[in-house]
Amino acid sequence: MRDFTSGFKGVSLARAEDSQELCDFFEMKPMKGESLILTYLRRPDFFGLLRAHSSRFFVLILRNPEGKLIGAGSIVIRSAYHEGALIDVAYLGDLRVINPRQSARAWRDFYLALLNNRQQIQELKDCRYFYTCILEDNKQAQKALETKSPLGYHLFERYQMVNVFYKKPWAKINTALTCVTHPSDKKILDFLRLNPRPLGFDFEGSKHQWQWRQLNWPGFESYPSFAIFQGEEMVAFTKLWSPRLVKKIRLDRVPVTLKILFKLLSPWIRLPQSGEEFQVVYMSLLTFKNGMAEQVRQEAMSLLLLHALDWSKKQGFHALSFADFEAFSLEPSLSGYLTHKTPLKLYFVDPARDPMTDFLQAGAPSGFEMSLV
Numbered sequence: 001m002r003d004f005t006s007g008f009k010g011v012s013l014a015r016a017e018d019s020q021e022l023c024d025f026f027e028m029k030p031m032k033g034e035s036l037i038l039t040y041l042r043r044p045d046f047f048g049l050l051r052a053h054s055s056r057f058f059v060l061i062l063r064n065p066e067g068k069l070i071g072a073g074s075i076v077i078r079s080a081y082h083e084g085a086l087i088d089v090a091y092l093g094d095l096r097v098i099n100p101r102q103s104a105r106a107w108r109d110f111y112l113a114l115l116n117n118r119q120q121i122q123e124l125k126d127c128r129y130f131y132t133c134i135l136e137d138n139k140q141a142q143k144a145l146e147t148k149s150p151l152g153y154h155l156f157e158r159y160q161m162v163n164v165f166y167k168k169p170w171a172k173i174n175t176a177l178t179c180v181t182h183p184s185d186k187k188i189l190d191f192l193r194l195n196p197r198p199l200g201f202d203f204e205g206s207k208h209q210w211q212w213r214q215l216n217w218p219g220f221e222s223y224p225s226f227a228i229f230q231g232e233e234m235v236a237f238t239k240l241w242s243p244r245l246v247k248k249i250r251l252d253r254v255p256v257t258l259k260i261l262f263k264l265l266s267p268w269i270r271l272p273q274s275g276e277e278f279q280v281v282y283m284s285l286l287t288f289k290n291g292m293a294e295q296v297r298q299e300a301m302s303l304l305l306l307h308a309l310d311w312s313k314k315q316g317f318h319a320l321s322f323a324d325f326e327a328f329s330l331e332p333s334l335s336g337y338l339t340h341k342t343p344l345k346l347y348f349v350d351p352a353r354d355p356m357t358d359f360l361q362a363g364a365p366s367g368f369e370m371s372l373v
Contacts, residue, residue, distance in 0.1 A: 001058055001123045008110050014046075014059035014072070022046040022059065025069050029096040030252055036137060036342060037253035041277075048246035052217050053091070053372050054078040056123070060110075062103055071103040072096050073111075077127060079202045079209075080367070086202050090124065092132040092349055093373065112150055115351055129199065129348060129355055131156065133373060136343035152351035156359065158326040160341040161370055162334065163280065163319040164309055166265055171336025175299040176230075179307050183227040183234070185210065191227070191234045195290045198359055200367030218245035223281070226307050228300040235292055236300035238283040240308055242317070243371050249278045258340050265338065271318055281312045282371035283322040290363060301333035309337070325365035 005011045014022060023043050030039040042049060050057040053076040062071030074094040079086050092111075097103040118124040136158075189210060193203040201209040213220050220241055228236035251272055254262075262271040272278050283304070288297050305320070312320045324330050324341070346368060348355040 001121060004114065004117070004121050005060065005110075008106075008113070010063050010065070010106065011110055012061055012063070014061045016047070018059075018061065019046040021069055022061070022072060025072060026094075026096060029098065031135060036135070036255055037251075038278075039250040039252055041248040041250055042246070045246070048218075049243060049372065050074060050076060052243065052246060058123070059094070062097075062106060062110075064099075064103075070098050071107050073107065075124075077123065080129075081196050081200045081202050081204050082128075082198060084204070086204070087128045088126045089129045089131065089199060090127045092130055095132075108149070108151070112351060115151065115349065130350060131199070131346060131348050133344050133346050133368070136345055150351060151349055152354075154348040154350065154354050154356050155345055156348050156356060157346040157366060157368075158343070159346060159365075159368075160324045160326075160343050161321060162324045163321050163340045163342075164305060164334070164337050165261065165271070165319050165340070166269060166338040167306065167309060168336050168338065173299070173302045173306055173336065175303060177235070177296070177299055177303055178229050179303050180227045180229060181224055181307065183225060183237075187227065187234060188225060188237060188239075191237055191289075192285065192287060195287055195364070197287065197364045197367040198362040201285075213239075213241075217241055218243075224308075224311055226304055228303055230296065233289075235289040235296065236287065236304060238286045238304055238308065238322075240281050240311065240320075241284045241371055242279070242281040244279065249280060251276060251278045255340075261338065261340060269313065269318075270316075279316065279318045280321045281308075281315070281317045281319075282369075283308060283320065284369055284371050286322055288364075298330065298333045301330045302336065305333065305337060321370065323365075323368060323370045328365045 002013055005013055023046050026042055027039055030037050047059065050059070056077040058075045060073050060075070061069055064070050072094060073092065076091045076093065077088055080089045097107060114121070115130065118127060189203060189207055196204065203209060223240040225237070225239045227234050251274055254274060265271055288300065309320045346366065
């Protein structure tokens with residue numbers, strides 16, 4: 001990879017000593033939509049969140065002739081379980097630029113060359129899929145990516161980042177399902193192995209990914225797991241986790257609807273103001289039994305939300321969050337909760353082909369983890 005980047009003026013691989021400069025740079029370049037602005041705070045170590053992703057990652061930086069940092073992006077490579085086999089996939093993230101006239105074309109040309117030549121780059125030659133996510137509210141980026149970009153952006157999944165704030169006092173959950181906190185690792189791994197998700201994780205025949213999280217997701221063991229059972233059978237599972245030790249979220253601008261919601265809820269729960277940290281805990285590994293009845297799936301999610309939200313509030317979190325995928329929506333389970341939703345899109349990035357042809361029969365949402373974005 002280092003040999004490849006050396007052929008592009010101003011482009012290089014970031015080193016450990018670049019961490020603080022990258023943290024400063026990202027705080028100057030928030031994620032912007034039309035009504036929402038978020039700043040990701042990556043101190044004290046910019047690379048900490050990437051280490052939670054995988055041991056294989058690269059941070060690419062672009063400097064102008066004076067040596068000033070004007071662009072950054074990351075590539076994270078991990079193993080994924082897809083159609084009965086383990087493959088390598090690469091997530092393209094952390095893309096930030098300043099002075100687009102100087103940097104946008106340089107980045108475009110670099111990424112296009114990288115994707116077109118990935119078979120010749122030792123670290124990327126086994127990657128079958130490259131993917132990324134974009135705020136749907138960012139109309140300018142949507143237009144540029146879908147109509148003008150030579151990189152080849154192919155829409156994989158539409159989803160919403162759902163923040164759950166409060167259970168309506170009058171809401172009732174009527175179900176015969178039961179919730180178990182902290183099920184055994186064996187039960188968890190057996191369930192995840194039997195219910196894989198497209199571009200999911202390598203639970204088939206191994207404990208590798210679970211052990212990876214235990215070792216590399218800061219604080220992982222201190223967060224609860226919740227499993228839903230129908231009789232003796234596990235039918236749904238999630239493990240809560242917050243990346244706060246390696247990434248914090250600051251709300252710099254919120255939509256009017258969210259401001260109103262925060263004001264309405266202020267007598268009962270503490271919520272952040274603009275400029276404050278938004279403390280979120282995520283429903284990671286949110287998985288349901290393949291082929292289960294839709295009503296049971298929605299009941300299972302309602303019960304997971306009930307227990308997970310109760311725990312999160314007791315721990316002082318502002319919201320419980322999860323990704324709700326359009327084709328497998330959990331919207332009915334949210335009727336008893338006050339929420340806010342942020343639409344996003346998950347794209348494959350491939351200038352040579354359309355990877356969507358490999359996923360036409362996908363029977364479950366992908367294993368995409370919003371907590372790592």
